[in-house]
Amino acid sequence: MSDQVNTPGRTGACAEALLVARGLRKAFSGKTVLDGADLVVPRGALVCVLGKSGTGKSVLLKCVAGVLRPDAGEICFDGRTLPAGEGPERAAFRRRCSYLFQSNALFDSLSTLENVMLPLEQTTTMRRREITERARAVLRVLELDEFRERFPSQLSGGMQKRLALARALVTRPELVLFDEPTAGLDPLRRNAVFSMITRYQVELGFTAVVVTHDLEEALVAADRVALLDEGCMRFAGTPAEFRASADASVRAFRDSVEDLRADVAANRAHQPSRRAPHEPLEILPK
Numbered sequence: 001m002s003d004q005v006n007t008p009g010r011t012g013a014c015a016e017a018l019l020v021a022r023g024l025r026k027a028f029s030g031k032t033v034l035d036g037a038d039l040v041v042p043r044g045a046l047v048c049v050l051g052k053s054g055t056g057k058s059v060l061l062k063c064v065a066g067v068l069r070p071d072a073g074e075i076c077f078d079g080r081t082l083p084a085g086e087g088p089e090r091a092a093f094r095r096r097c098s099y100l101f102q103s104n105a106l107f108d109s110l111s112t113l114e115n116v117m118l119p120l121e122q123t124t125t126m127r128r129r130e131i132t133e134r135a136r137a138v139l140r141v142l143e144l145d146e147f148r149e150r151f152p153s154q155l156s157g158g159m160q161k162r163l164a165l166a167r168a169l170v171t172r173p174e175l176v177l178f179d180e181p182t183a184g185l186d187p188l189r190r191n192a193v194f195s196m197i198t199r200y201q202v203e204l205g206f207t208a209v210v211v212t213h214d215l216e217e218a219l220v221a222a223d224r225v226a227l228l229d230e231g232c233m234r235f236a237g238t239p240a241e242f243r244a245s246a247d248a249s250v251r252a253f254r255d256s257v258e259d260l261r262a263d264v265a266a267n268r269a270h271q272p273s274r275r276a277p278h279e280p281l282e283i284l285p286k
């Protein structure tokens, strides 16, 4: 692993990075998902978290966001360790951090505009008119303003994803946690989302953690990438370091299309596949 994470007693990385998660552990009914995962997110950076389906990326993000409570480990935000339970520091963190759920978590009974207005109504004392203007400005950027009276069920999957993005960004958070913001989008919209995240980062100055399966886009857009595998970070470093890494987990993830190329060529040549027949493909969602 090329990234240095903070070790107990050292405060340097914690002070320099906006977010440092150390030794996160989480198990469900005795099944370990996170087994000492670390994550260092420098201020202003876009960090992409990669990893196989079901490996615990969403659980990691939920632990950071406070949606799930980790069994062990420490989360340090802006130089201060967050207490495990609820309290003023956790509430302050929530005001400074947005979390974009993988499932969007939109309110079906609220219109597009109302969905975006809600976080401002809940966390600020702004007047309704100001809130409406701010929400519509974000909707315009995301090409959704003309659909502001529609309900989420009347939007396409891609539009719903953009609406979730609008809602995450409208409070102008310092840290945004994106869980697969491009899932289900076509390649053009995928690029548009990454482009939008990087543009908004410059305009609004937020730090971003993006869980994604879009390897190529991640390696283009990210300042740093981290690979979660079997409960811990097998790699953390720059995209260039990821491309050059000889680590077996990185290679398996990064070069899977090369394996596919070899499989397809072997299949078409009616030769036995290099992959043993009993070996599971692990492409189906768990």
Ligand SMILES: Nc1ncnc2c1ncn2[C@@H]1O[C@H](COP(=O)(O)OP(=O)(O)OP(=O)(O)O)[C@@H](O)[C@H]1O
Residues within 6 Å of the ligand: 028, 033, 051, 052, 053, 054, 055, 056, 057, 058, 059, 060, 102, 285, 286
């Ligand atoms: N609330 C929960 N209760 C029990 N098990 C859970 C819970 N949340 C997640 N898990 C389990 O934790 C594991 C990791 O799930 P997680 O959703 O974090 O995977 P992921 O890496 O985000 O996968 P994907 O790429 O498909 O989104 C899975 O085995 C899942 O079933």
Ligand SMILES: [Mg+2]
Residues within 6 Å of the ligand: 057, 058, 059, 102, 179
């Ligand atoms: Mg997930």
